[in-house]
Amino acid sequence: MKIYVAGHRGMVGGAITRRLQARKVAGEDLQIVTRTHKELDLTNQAAVRDFMDSEKPDVVILAAAKVGGIHANNTYPADFIYENLMIECNVIHQAFAAGAKKLLQLGSSCIYPKAVPQPMKEDALLTGTLEPTNEPYAVAKIAGIKLCESYNRQHGVDYRSVMPTNLYGPGDNFHPENSHVMPALIRRFHEAAQTGQEEVVMWGTGKPMREFLHVDDMAEASLFVLELDKKTYDANTDPMLSHINVGTGTDVSIGELGRMVAEVTGYKGRIVQDLSKPDGTMKKLMDVSRLADMGWTARVSLEDGLKETYQWFLENQDSFRK
Known part of the structure; x- marks a missing residue:
């Protein structure tokens, strides 16, 4: 079986690719196809068409996306909506045109409305207004869901x-401005500990609640959903709501997360909340009962995941200097 992993250099795509490679080593008949951005620009329709026509993958895993935190989403909204829409349209359509019968697209919990009952169920999609800080990205991800649903229905x-809920782990983006909250805090507290800073400033009140899923769990969940037989999958999935939440089902306040990161990195100074900065949505917790009913639950605890992620950061921090 030939599997194309789009975005294999990203955090999630990398974790999925590692698992597929381990299976191949163990004897599974797999041909894993990847391309770097330099080799294949997924926003280029003609290039994606030629690639799909040439490779004709049996399965496509779409883990490629332009991602970032609140600052990046606020600063580059046009980039986020354009690039993600183009990637989804090109990969999904050209996969179909090349004969791929199975495809798994990775989205984000930001697809759900800002004011939505918690925990968020799959059927909350399109029932209210999105969080303004990441609306362009969310709209693109919703379009990806509807593309998959539409191709299923028509073809x-x-x-x-x-x-997935908020992801973290080895391979994350630790850029000081364009990263998500977890890697941003790890880098900030690490540098504060190393330089002896008296205080670390965190955005907002620290009260928002967030759920975090280790990337290795996400990779396992992705392959689990991809490989479910159609009878089991259809029995747990409304064809008009064919996306599935992936998370832990538990959350933590951003303030508490900051204290956990401080402990892991050895930071002993003060933590100060900058109340002039936005909090974003106050609570985002996934309802993961559908996936649990299918037979999968997360395994990596936040405490263990944080320690592992910080160790990976230490081993790779020279690459984050730029």
Whole structure:
């Protein structure tokens, strides 16, 4: 079986690729196809068409996306909506045109409305207004879900979508401005500990609640959903809501997360909240009962995941200097 992993150099795509490679070593008949951004620009329709026509993958895993935190989403909204829409349209359509019967698209929990009952169920999609700080990215991800649903309905293919909660782990982006909250805090507290800073400033009140899923768990969940037989998958999935939440089902306040990161990195100074900065949505917790009913639950605890991620950061921090 030939599997194309789009975005294999990203955090999630990398974790999925590592698992597929381990299976191949263990004897599974797999041909894993990857391309770097330099080799294949997924926003280029003609290039994606030629690639799909040439490779003709049996399965496509779409883990490629332009991602970032609140600052990046606020600063580059046009980039986020354009690039993600183009990637999804090109990969999904050209995969279909090349004969791929199975496809898994990775989305985000930001697809759900800002004011939505917690924990967030799959059927909350399109029931309210999105969080303004990441609306362009969310709109693009919703379009990806609807693309998969529409191709399933019209063409009878098996294209599925998984919506992860906040992800973290080895391979994350630790850029000081354009990263998500977890890697941003790890880098900030690490540098503060190393330089002896008396205080670390965190955005907002620290009260928002967030759920965090280790990337290795996400990789396992992605392959689990991809490989579910259609009878089991269809029994747990409304064809008009063919996306599945992936998370831990538990959350932590951003303030508490900051204290956990401070402990892991050895920071002993003060933590100060900058109340002039936005909090974003006050609570985002996934309802993961559908995936649990299918037979999968997360395994990596936040405490263990934080320690592992910080160790990876220490081993790779020279690459984050730029």
